[in-house]
Amino acid sequence: MNICQSCGMPMEKEELYGKNKDGSVNKEYCIYCYPNGEFNKPDETFEEMVETCVPFMMKEGYTEEQAREYLNNNLRNLKRWA
Ligand SMILES: [Zn+2]
Numbered sequence: 421m422n423i424c425q426s427c428g429m430p431m432e433k434e435e436l437y438g439k440n441k442d443g444s445v446n447k448e449y450c451i452y453c454y455p456n457g458e459f460n461k462p463d464e465t466f467e468e469m470v471e472t473c474v475p476f477m478m479k480e481g482y483t484e485e486q487a488r489e490y491l492n493n494n495l496r497n498l499k500r501w502a
Contacts, residue, residue, distance in 0.1 A: 426453040426498060428498060436450050437450065439451065440457050441457030441458075469491075469495060469501075470488060470491045
């Protein structure tokens with residue numbers, strides 16, 4: 421399964437893939453990060469991305485500390501942040 425190379429979200433369905441400028445599917449990034457050929461927030465830093473993702477992980481049952489540690493370790497390896 422592909423995961424978004426920006427936010428780490430698993431892209432389980434075609435609808436979750438990002439879109440290139442010409443409307444074709446971009447399989448590296450999700451629709452939230454890469455909706456139309458460029459990043460939703462092009463100036464976003466790694467730290468900001470972690471903060472954006474923490475509340476979503478807390479909804480999945482992680483504590484804030486666990487979420488932050490997980491994201492710091494895992495998002496770091498993604499193409500956008502490497
Ligand atoms: Zn994403």
